[in-house]
Amino acid sequence: MLAKGLAMGVDNRQIQTAVLAGPDSDDPVVCPTDADELDEFREEFAGTTFWCGILLGGCGGQLLTRRGNVRVSHFAHFPDPDGLLPECGRRSRGVASADHLYVRAATQTWLRRQGHTPRYRYIDRDDAPVGSLVEIELDGRKLLLHMDPATPPDWDAAQAGDIILGPGVQVDYRTLVRRGYVNRVKFVSEGNQRVMMLGTELPHVGTDWDFELADCTVDEHGRLITPVVTRMEAARAAAERAPVPRPRSEKPEAPVQIGTLTRLINSAVQKKDTTTVRELRDTAQLQVPRCEGQALDHLQRAIDHANGLLDEQDCVRRRLFAGLDEAVRHGHVYKVSTLTQQVRRFIQRDTVTTPQEEGILQAADTLLRHTRRREARNRQAAEERLTAVTREWEERRAAAVEEGERRRAAEAQEPQAQLVTQAQERKARNRARGRVQSLTGRLRREELSAQQQKHLVEELVLAAKEARDHLSEAEQRKVNEWAERIAAPTEEPGTAQKTSPAAQPHPDAITEPAKLPDRLVPTVAAVRGALKKAARERTTTSWNRLENQLGSALPSLTSNERVQVLVQVDRPTASDEPLLSSLLAAGDPHFAYQYYRHVLTALGLDAPDDDEDLRDVVEADVKQVFTDWRFR
Known part of the structure; x- marks a missing residue:
């Protein structure tokens, strides 16, 4: 069936992370940015669906992979049946946006080998949006991972357990000195996965990341023990065992x-x-x-x-x-x-230390403390001044914008209504034109009784009246021919035939190509398989791309052989379904004008004479192919 559809939406949001299998999944994956790596990625995850996961802060919609020619490859949203993209706040989200989901994949086996039974919870509340906090419960003890710098840790919270900070989460100096150390976590990319690294920050020293997850353990008290913590505790124990000098x-x-x-x-x-x-x-x-x-x-x-x-x-x-x-x-x-x-x-x-040294340190701390307070006051005052200026500017701008919108709305109200009406009329005429093409095809292909033909021609005439000037001259001529044929006197009962007028020679019909050579039978199967794969992935293609994809399975063919192959590819296609060959016509307009008309004609389908009309038909067919093959 040929139908004119809405233009498909284009998703410009650069999304690098998704989850597998469903919107509620916590199994993350990263889209490769390189186009060649994306091809391998698609083969690895063939048959798997990608989603804009709820635990990623997404909309829960299904995603597809989009190959980047100018920009990097990325995930993109499926448009809805009207061709519109879903509302989603995830825009330009990098690979780090899914790090909280990689916590479970990285630590589950590691913790179980140590005899723990971990349970994971992704905390989601107003002051800590999803992904900020990951809680791991270990037999009554807790590990709390702070992944978001915007959510500061509460060191004094009851039953907080051992707190582990992400690389950008800050800890004040006094807390760090009081605790002696703070453990940290970060992720690095390896292929389409993220690998966890642990580190320990010490006062005046910084963070030592020079070890991996296998170098660390979680003790019976639920504390994360890294090599740095082990060395600190050993040094403390050695200091306690050191001999005491005697008088x-x-x-x-x-x-x-x-x-x-x-x-x-x-x-x-x-x-x-x-x-x-x-x-x-x-x-x-x-x-x-x-x-x-x-x-x-x-x-x-x-x-x-x-x-x-x-x-x-x-x-x-x-x-x-x-x-x-x-x-x-x-x-x-x-x-x-x-x-x-x-x-x-x-x-x-x-x-x-001597009393004199203690006095020097205290004086230094006092100077630094007063300096920090003074700088904080200056920053706060500057921020307040900037906020006041910004607020005043935004209020003036908002007032000007509101006034301009009010004026433009008043001026454009009548033209807007006209544009909306015109758009609705165009859509209705396009839909009517699609019905004309569909009914004409049925009248030509199917064997119908006289009553059935009359009923279909009546529908055809009504659809043509609704489509009006959207019909081409050839399409209107065919409508007139069918109307005249039905209006002509009925033949004698003994001479009436139940065959469709399509069985009679037609002056515009293109004869079917010669029988397909045996050597091209495997080529038909290979090309049909490639077009099915493209339909499931919701992508168009071209003959050059098929040659690169199929290799020796698609030999060099003459123009007539290409038409023969495509005719055989789409011969099993049901009469009410669009052709898989439309994916080639959409991906290569030159191919559409040179070959696609011959394929349509050989299969008994209407081929618009006007190139612009043919392009509209191809776009409508491609959209229907994506819909029909989405779950096949």
């Missing part, structure tokens, strides 16, 4: 192994663990009076080695604190900020 007046309660003490001092010096070196050095000095000979020499060299490191570190320490003190006194905020971080990193290795 010179005391004697050790038990004998000290001099060789062991010497090795501990040398090892701590090599690691530059200043606190441990200082404690071991003090312990060694208490053992000097009871040593002699070679043991005393070894012990003294270890003490000298320790003193050398401590003197070197004390020199660096004095230089840092002196520079920080000078920067504070001169009010050099940037230098104070830089040196404060260096000093705090340094004293992590040697926590013993």
Whole structure:
């Protein structure tokens, strides 16, 4: 059936992520941006549907893959039956917009191997839209992943569990120091998937991402343990086990192994663990009076080695604190900020500080705190001024726009109504023209009784009156011929025939091409299969594209052989269905004018003489092909 339809919508939204199987799915996928990779992607997911997922913040509509020639390849929405695109707020959404859905795929097997039974929940509330928070429940414990920088974490919330931050989520300095560390998560692309990476942020150090998911565990308390956390806890335990220096007046309660003490001092010096070196050095000095000979020499060299490191570190320490003190006194905020971080990193290795050093650090913190407050006040004042100016400008602009729209609406009200009426009339005439083409085809192809012919011709005449000037001269001539034929006197009963007038020779008929050679029978099957695939994917094609797609299955053909092949491709097509060959005609207008008319004529279908009329027919057929083959 040939029918004139509405123009199909074009989806300009650049959507890179979708979910598989249904709108409520949490199984994400990324569309390749490269055109060649998109072909492999389509083969990999053949038979799978893509959706604008609810958990992605989408509209729940079905998506198709769109190959990019100028822009990158991407997902796009299916238009509705009227050719209109659905309302959807997802525009230019990158691959990171689905990261919260990759959490389950990345962690489920990993957690189960550790004996946990994870349950996932994507929190959706007014202050945390879907995708901001992912909650993983582990046998009464919880891991809470903050994926959106716009949703700050609540560190003091009851039963918050272990909180893990996305790479853009901020944590204030005091919270970071109080907790000692904060674990983070990010995703990197590998093909059409996203791979999870974990990291740990330390005060004054930053985030260490140098490990993967397999390097980490979740302990029995529901805490995420990364290699950085493991090293921190080991260092804390070692510091608690370190020997406590004794006053010179005391004697050790038990004998000290001099060789062991010497090795501990040398090892701590090599690691530059200043606190441990200082404690071991003090312990060694208490053992000097009871040593002699070679043991005393070894012990003294270890003490000298320790003193050398401590003197070197004390020199660096004095230089840092002196520079920080000078920067504070001169009010050099940037230098104070830089040196404060260096000093705090340094004293992590040697926590013993003097009252003078404590005073310098407090003065630096006070200066930085006052500076941040002053800058915050200045920023707030500037933002308030900018907001006031912007609001005033927007109010003036809105008032001007409203006044202009009011004036234009008043001026264009009558022409608008005329345009709407004209558009409705055009649509009605196009639909009537489609009925004329359909009825003419049935009258020519089908064997009908005289009564059936008369009924169809009456419908044909009414449709032609409604279509009016939208009919071509050839179409109007055919309508007149059928009307005159039915109005002519009825033949004698003995001579009446029940065959359709289509059985009689027609001056415009094109004879059917010669019988298809046997060597082209496989070619017909290959071309029909390719056109079916294009129809299911809702895409048009061209003969060159078929040659690239089918390779040796589509040999080089003459013009007449191409027509023969396409006639055989569409011969099984039902009389009330459009031809699959219309996908070729839509994808290559030159092909439509050169071959498609011959295919239509050979199959007993009407082929408009005017090129513009033929293009309208092809567009209507393509839309109907997409509809018919959508779920086949």
